[in-house]
Amino acid sequence: MQQLANYHKEHKDRYLEELMDWLRIPSVSADPAFKKDVVKAAEFLKKKLVKAGLDNVSINPTKGHPIVYGEKIIDKKLPTVLVYGHYDVQPPDPLDLWESGPFEPVVKKTKKHPKGAIFARGACDDKGQVYMHVKAFEAMMKNKALPCNVKYMIEGEEEVGSVNLEAFCKKNKKKLACDVILISDTSIIDNKTPSITTGLRGMTYVEVEVTGANRDLHSGVYGGAVANPINVLSKMIATLQDKKNKITIPGFYDDVEVVSRKERKAMNEAPFSINAYKRELKIKEVHGEDKYTTLERTSIRPTLDVNGMWGGYIGEGAKTVLPSKAFAKISMRLVPNQDPDKITKLFSDYFKSIAPPSVRVKVTPHHGGHPVVTPTNSIEYKAAHLAMKETFKKDPIPQRSGGSIPIVALFEKVLGVKSVLMGFGLNTDDIHSPNEHYGLFNFYKGIETIPFYFHYYTELKKK
Amino acid sequence: MQQLANYHKEHKDRYLEELMDWLRIPSVSADPAFKKDVVKAAEFLKKKLVKAGLDNVSINPTKGHPIVYGEKIIDKKLPTVLVYGHYDVQPPDPLDLWESGPFEPVVKKTKKHPKGAIFARGACDDKGQVYMHVKAFEAMMKNKALPCNVKYMIEGEEEVGSVNLEAFCKKNKKKLACDVILISDTSIIDNKTPSITTGLRGMTYVEVEVTGANRDLHSGVYGGAVANPINVLSKMIATLQDKKNKITIPGFYDDVEVVSRKERKAMNEAPFSINAYKRELKIKEVHGEDKYTTLERTSIRPTLDVNGMWGGYIGEGAKTVLPSKAFAKISMRLVPNQDPDKITKLFSDYFKSIAPPSVRVKVTPHHGGHPVVTPTNSIEYKAAHLAMKETFKKDPIPQRSGGSIPIVALFEKVLGVKSVLMGFGLNTDDIHSPNEHYGLFNFYKGIETIPFYFHYYTELKKK
Numbered sequence: 002m003q004q005l006a007n008y009h010k011e012h013k014d015r016y017l018e019e020l021m022d023w024l025r026i027p028s029v030s031a032d033p034a035f036k037k038d039v040v041k042a043a044e045f046l047k048k049k050l051v052k053a054g055l056d057n058v059s060i061n062p063t064k065g066h067p068i069v070y071g072e073k074i075i076d077k078k079l080p081t082v083l084v085y086g087h088y089d090v091q092p093p094d095p096l097d098l099w100e101s102g103p104f105e106p107v108v109k110k111t112k113k114h115p116k117g118a119i120f121a122r123g124a125c126d127d128k129g130q131v132y133m134h135v136k137a138f139e140a141m142m143k144n145k146a147l148p149c150n151v152k153y154m155i156e157g158e159e160e161v162g163s164v165n166l167e168a169f170c171k172k173n174k175k176k177l178a179c180d181v182i183l184i185s186d187t188s189i190i191d192n193k194t195p196s197i198t199t200g201l202r203g204m205t206y207v208e209v210e211v212t213g214a215n216r217d218l219h220s221g222v223y224g225g226a227v228a229n230p231i232n233v234l235s236k237m238i239a240t241l242q243d244k245k246n247k248i249t250i251p252g253f254y255d256d257v258e259v260v261s262r263k264e265r266k267a268m269n270e271a272p273f274s275i276n277a278y279k280r281e282l283k284i285k286e287v288h289g290e291d292k293y294t295t296l297e298r299t300s301i302r303p304t305l306d307v308n309g310m311w312g313g314y315i316g317e318g319a320k321t322v323l324p325s326k327a328f329a330k331i332s333m334r335l336v337p338n339q340d341p342d343k344i345t346k347l348f349s350d351y352f353k354s355i356a357p358p359s360v361r362v363k364v365t366p367h368h369g370g371h372p373v374v375t376p377t378n379s380i381e382y383k384a385a386h387l388a389m390k391e392t393f394k395k396d397p398i399p400q401r402s403g404g405s406i407p408i409v410a411l412f413e414k415v416l417g418v419k420s421v422l423m424g425f426g427l428n429t430d431d432i433h434s435p436n437e438h439y440g441l442f443n444f445y446k447g448i449e450t451i452p453f454y455f456h457y458y459t460e461l462k463k464k
Numbered sequence: 465m466q467q468l469a470n471y472h473k474e475h476k477d478r479y480l481e482e483l484m485d486w487l488r489i490p491s492v493s494a495d496p497a498f499k500k501d502v503v504k505a506a507e508f509l510k511k512k513l514v515k516a517g518l519d520n521v522s523i524n525p526t527k528g529h530p531i532v533y534g535e536k537i538i539d540k541k542l543p544t545v546l547v548y549g550h551y552d553v554q555p556p557d558p559l560d561l562w563e564s565g566p567f568e569p570v571v572k573k574t575k576k577h578p579k580g581a582i583f584a585r586g587a588c589d590d591k592g593q594v595y596m597h598v599k600a601f602e603a604m605m606k607n608k609a610l611p612c613n614v615k616y617m618i619e620g621e622e623e624v625g626s627v628n629l630e631a632f633c634k635k636n637k638k639k640l641a642c643d644v645i646l647i648s649d650t651s652i653i654d655n656k657t658p659s660i661t662t663g664l665r666g667m668t669y670v671e672v673e674v675t676g677a678n679r680d681l682h683s684g685v686y687g688g689a690v691a692n693p694i695n696v697l698s699k700m701i702a703t704l705q706d707k708k709n710k711i712t713i714p715g716f717y718d719d720v721e722v723v724s725r726k727e728r729k730a731m732n733e734a735p736f737s738i739n740a741y742k743r744e745l746k747i748k749e750v751h752g753e754d755k756y757t758t759l760e761r762t763s764i765r766p767t768l769d770v771n772g773m774w775g776g777y778i779g780e781g782a783k784t785v786l787p788s789k790a791f792a793k794i795s796m797r798l799v800p801n802q803d804p805d806k807i808t809k810l811f812s813d814y815f816k817s818i819a820p821p822s823v824r825v826k827v828t829p830h831h832g833g834h835p836v837v838t839p840t841n842s843i844e845y846k847a848a849h850l851a852m853k854e855t856f857k858k859d860p861i862p863q864r865s866g867g868s869i870p871i872v873a874l875f876e877k878v879l880g881v882k883s884v885l886m887g888f889g890l891n892t893d894d895i896h897s898p899n900e901h902y903g904l905f906n907f908y909k910g911i912e913t914i915p916f917y918f919h920y921y922t923e924l925k926k927k
Contacts, residue, residue, distance in 0.1 A: 030781075031779065031780060031781030031782065031783060032779060032780060032781065033780065091783055091785075092777065092779055092781075092783055094777060094779065094783075095680070098679065098680070160783075161781055161782060162782065188685075202684060204684075204784075206782045206784070208782075213747065213751075214745040214746065214747055215745055215746035215747075216561070216745075216894065216897055216898065216899075217558070217561070217896070217897040217898060218745075218896070218897060219867065219895050219896040219897065220767075220769045220771060220795060220797070220896075221665060221667075221797060221865070221866045221867030221868055222651075222762065222865070222866050222867055222891050222895075223745075223762065223866070224762070224767040224769045224795075224797055224866060225752050225753065225761040225762055225765055225766075225767035225769075225797065225866070226750055226751070226752045226758045226761040226762045227745060227747065227750060227751060227752075228747070228749075228750075228751035229751075229769045229770060231701075231769075231770040231771075231772075231773045231792075232701060232702075232705065232768075232769065232770050233751075234698070235697070235698040235699075235701035235702050235770065235773070236698075236701075236702040236705075238694075238695060238698035238699075238702075239695075239698050239699040239701075239702035239703075240702075242695065242699075282677040282678055282679075282681075282686075282690060283677065283678035284676065284677055284678075284690065284691070284822060284823075285821050285822065286691075286820070286821040286822040287689055287690060287691075287822065288676075288689070288690060288691035288692075288696075288820065288822035288823075289688050289689045289690075290688065295689045298688040298689040299685065299686065299687070299688055299689045302688055303688075304683075304687040304688035305695075306683045306687045306688075306692045306694075306695065306786055307692060307694035307695050307698065307775075307776065308683060308694075308776050308777055308782070308783060308784055308785050308786070308787075309694075309775065309776035309777040309778045309779075309783065309785070309787075310694045310698070310773060310774065310775055310776060310778070310790070311773065311774045311775075311778040312770075312772065312773055312774075313770065313771050313772035313773060313793070314555070314557060314771055314772040314793060315772045315773075315774040315791075315793075316494070316495065316555060316557060316772075317494060317495060317496070318494035318495065318555075318624055318830070319494065319624060319625065319669045319671075319771070319793065319795070319830040319831060320494060320554060320555055320557075320623075320771060320772070320793075320896070321667075321669070321771055321795055321868075321896060322771050322772070322896055322897070323769055323771070324771075324772075327773070328778075329694075330776070330777060330778075330782065330783075332683060332687075332782070332784055334683070334684060334687055334688065357749070357751060358748050358749040359747060359748065359749040359750065359751035360747075360751075367781070367782040368782060402684070402685070403684045403685050403686070403687060403688070404682065404684030404685055405684055405784075428685050431679065432682050432685075433680070433681070433682040433683075433783070433784060433785050434679050434680040434681060434682065434785070435679065435680060436679070
């Protein structure tokens with residue numbers, strides 16, 4: 002492993018430069034305007050994987066954006082680790098809040114990252130974390146230190162719900178056969194407190210449209226007599242949560258796993274300062290479901306958030322329009338054992354039921370994913386524990402995350418394989434926000450830790 | 465008057481062509497991008513007024529858009545009519561709902577306008593109606609039929625609250641001295657049922673901003689624990705009206721004039737079909753304040769409408785963002801004797817009071833105006849009645865309108881002069897909406913009627 006450390010040291014600057022080149026390609030999967038850039042990002046990745054020494058590297062078209070696949074089989078008797086990640090990124094809006102261009106990466110020092118962080122859309126989520134794997138693999142190959150077989154499957158649609166990955170997995174079951182799936186798309190508690198994600202929330206994402214009259218009207222002539230879809234939609238959204246911030250959709254909580262008192266106690270013992278949290282977000286008060294702490298609200302409890310809403314005149318100045326339509330994008334984060342399809346239907350039925358007769362309502366489901374919880378006593382998990390302990394010199398803490406990687410439940414269902422969520426980001430890295438960044442410490446720590454995972458996993462499997 | 469009729473007949477097509485040329489100039493006052501076009505529209509008007517025979521025509525700069533003024537004093541002993549109107553127009557958004565370009569006027573036949581209507585932004589509100597006055601004046605001049613003194617004051621900021629007109633009136637009190645102000649910026653019931661507007665609602669228009677965290681956040685990582693400004697704003701807006709669609713702002717109804725049972729009965733006897741109304745708007749049900757009819761809701765009752773709302777991700781596809789900010793533009797139509805400044809303050813205080821401690825709220829007033837009611841037994845009103853009776857062969861019905869022309873109350877306060885609201889549009893002309901239009905019947909009927917107003921007003925004043 003000393004040899005690897007030397008190699009990393011020697012190629013450190015190149016690792017970073019290559020990542021920055023990749024970050025310059027705006028691979029925004031949600032917006033059709035970026036379709037060509039998404040393909041360009043896939044081609045960039047393919048080239049680097051081939052150069053690192055991977056075999057059979059291919060760009061696999063789907064109905065949406067392509068999936069990059071490659072493998073290195075050194076001995077069929079050895080275990081196989083499949084690395085999953087994504088090269089697509091969230092849209093960069095709102096652009097005016099970025100301090101530097103979202104696709105013009107720069108390295109700047111911050112309080113949390115005194116050694117510097119790369120600022121760009123996708124720096125942490127997930128190009129930066131995928132690139133740690135590319136470089137860790139390169140180092141293992143160049144130093145003849147690869148202890149097992151590896152496969153890489155990096156997709157381009159994670160930010161839009163991985164809509165075509167299930168079909169790809171089903172069609173390529175044999176090719177994708179493996180013993181464990183390793184994913185770096187999550188966070189650690191802080192740079193001195195490593196952690197491994199043992200739970201992810203699921204998701205349901207819908208778009209709603211409320212229509213009043215058949216056209217925009219003058220609010221003086223018709224105001225007060227014809228339903229205003231913005232007022233109506235506001236009221237409908239308000240109805241979805243009660244005074245205690247509980248979600249009012251009938252049946253919504255029916256399948257929610259009850260977490261034991263003991264587990265909740267352990268969870269709340271993780272290092273966390275509510276004052277630092279509020280200070281960092283510049284808020285006077287947190288806001289959430291009654292009788293749960295902030296750590297619980299963002300991990301073991303389901304949520305409902307409007308991610309976008311619009312209607313009427315949103316330009317400068319005043320326009321007295323009574324709009325014909327109002328829209329909202331609404332997501333619900335789900336916890337074990339909620340089923341996204343069932344929740345989507347409960348939402349849709351309830352939402353239509355609360356609409357007054359003066360409007361028409363349309364609900365369009367976008368995408369969803371199942372929540373997951375991974376055991377901490379498996380070989381997969383233990384290998385991650387040992388790898389992080391090796392590089393951080395500290396035991397990592399198992400932790401449930403509030404985010405969703407719908408694909409984890411899918412892998413279990415289609416490939417029958419468990420995933421390990423060994424990510425290196427920080428919650429404060431502003432993923433999905435303006436000024437997303439990724440610490441250089443975290444980038445290099447990931448590259449250092451990954452080969453230890455391969456090592457320990459292979460060792461533990463031998464026993 | 466036969467001479468005038470012949471002149472109109474001869475110049476009919478030119479009248480229309482000139483109006484269409486004027487409509488091609490996008491004089492959108494709300495959007496700074498159109499500043500030059502607003503000036504261009506003023507210059508066009510000046511040229512036409514000079515050509516029609518008006519004296520001392522000037523373009524008067526203000527802090528915003530200029531005011532066009534001109535006069536013809538034939539005899540100081542005769543009464544003076546001041547014509548007020550506006551050459552600015554509403555923004556054309558949403559552009560994709562226009563069947564032809566908003567600034568590319570075309571004449572098309574419709575059900576309500578079997579003889580054709582001009583489709584363009586400003587066709588009815590108010591360029592088309594102002595141009596009737598320009599052409600009526602031209603005809604009177606060319607046929608030596610002007611019976612009194614006239615003044616014209618046509619402004620460029622009506623759609624943004626006439627913010628600089630008060631200062632102009634105060635500064636030019638002597639120049640603007642007159643006996644009555646004639647305004648064509650309202651509607652008739654239908655082309656067989658003339659009516660004169662005897663009341664206008666006032667207005668308060670505010671923009672609100674709700675801020676949660678200091679930046680956009682990932683809804684997985686923070687969702688459920690940090691206030692979502694869209695959810696919060698929705699709830700706050702929902703709070704502004706109760707189940708009976710009464711506005712909940714404390715004190716809001718305190719000064720509302722109570723209209724007598726008798727007046728309400730008369731009002732509800734105007735020709736109106738609720739089924740035709742619903743069919744025309746393609747709605748199943750109307751929606752408004754409990755215990756009032758549609759005609760009452762749009763005339764004698766105050767309202768609260770969200771004219772625009774936005775926040776979070778509003779592009780294509782799905783983005784799981786927990787936004788930092790959400791915004792809404794909210795207008796309230798006021799009735800006698802509500803005071804716009806008082807209502808703005810009541811709104812602002814209440815809105816801030818219902819915000820949870822997890823967000824910050826900013827309220828910015830845009831513009832306002834006082835409600836007005838004009839008497840039906842005055843000479844000003846009687847002249848309009850006789851003029852319309854002459855050309856429609858039917859008694860016009862006095863009617864309160866739901867819209868606002870804030871300037872009417874201002875004229876009374878600053879110049880001490882009453883206004884007469886003799887407009888020729890239809891409520892179905894889609895003013896402020898895509899596909900705004902103005903019937904050719906209405907345009908020509910206005911040109912025909914206006915000289916009768918001057919005639920009868922002068923006659924009645926002599927008595």
